[in-house]
Amino acid sequence: MIPFEEALARLLATAVPVGPERVSLDDAAGRVLAEDIAAADAMPAFDYSSMDGYAVASADLAGSGPFTLPVRGESAAGRPLPALDPGTACRIFTGARLPPGSDAVVPQEDAARSGDEITVREAPRPGAWVRRRGADLAQGAVALRRGARLTPGKVALAAALDRPALLVARRPVVTVLCSGDELRAPGSPGAAGTVAESNSYFVAATARAAGAAVRVAPFVPDDAARAAEAVSTALRGSDLVVTVGGVSVGDHDVIRPALEAAGVTLDFWRVAIKPGKPLAVGHAELSRGGAVHVLGLPGNPASASLTFVLFGVPLLRALQGDHAPLPPRVVVRAAGSLRRQTGRAEFLRARLEIAGGELVARISANQASGAVTSFAEADALIVVPADRDRIDDGDRLQAIRLAEI
Known part of the structure; x- marks a missing residue:
């Protein structure tokens, strides 16, 4: 043997x-990439606000507050971008581009508005509530590598990178x-x-x-x-x-x-x-x-x-060229015991549960090779080394989650 x-x-x-084939994003989940996917542009492609509020130039708010600024213009996601006039604030919404001349955002809950003016008690630091261009990916950076299995998150990233189709292993x-x-x-x-x-x-x-x-x-x-x-x-x-x-x-x-x-x-x-x-x-x-x-x-x-x-x-x-063909193993505490002959590695069917803040694998009672019920009930395999002659309750061993095969 x-x-x-x-x-x-x-x-x-x-x-x-x-060999590879090209599939649409709708059919890409679960497939294995056969190409590297690089960012054609930085991600995000521009500085934008992470809050609803007011875009300001932090240099306009020097000294101690409160500060009062007139509100001029509005920046909304997907809309034309206004410039920031010196000494003013620009209304801005989440996801909207930062107007030229501004470098910070005051959240609307931190600004008291009266008519066409806002009053701010404290000056924001430069970059406050701003998502910078390239914060996720620099232009040209490899976002998804060949050999990656495409999870829903990876498919979504490919869509955000403006890729309607991907080269995958057939x-x-x-x-x-x-x-x-x-x-x-x-x-x-x-x-x-x-x-x-x-x-x-x-x-x-x-x-x-x-x-x-x-x-x-x-x-x-x-x-x-x-x-x-x-x-x-x-x-x-x-x-x-x-x-x-x-x-x-x-x-x-x-x-x-x-x-x-x-x-x-x-x-x-x-x-x-x-x-x-x-x-x-x-x-x-x-x-x-x-x-x-x-x-x-x-x-x-x-x-x-x-x-x-x-x-x-x-x-x-x-x-399929998957760079991680083997399922990951986790350490579990065995619930149950058995004696066994050495010489062969054994894979015990077990059920996982959380007890005392750790992962516990409860050994199935029926380990017969002909038991159809064992895989219907199990969600993990406890890995018993070939030279080990017994498992005691509480022993810590490696296990394979069947959901990750």
């Missing part, structure tokens, strides 16, 4: 980013292939011993959340020839083929030999993790150049979900 960190590093080392195409004579579609009739297939729904939803375009292929029966044909079909037009089930060593596990028959080279098989040990990782060379990545997930639901979270999601992010 290959250690988890080595297996993940080997997988990501093979990820060559897919969506990697993922084909999901589930195998087993026992599988049937949810809601469809089936013989005794059949089960409603669920793994493809987890993999597809998770892959889409990671930015992929997903195709779910028909179920593959436990027949070697038909399995090889299904794999060959799935490879066409895919960047990643995810098989579920059939990668172990049972008499009816047909996917591993089907992968090899379809021209897939297995880079490694079996990773020292729990659950999910019988993970197969490989690739198929394309006639046009490049390669299709292949992940052979185990069939047990928790194992399939876990291995796709740990390996599939980082791979999809790396294929």
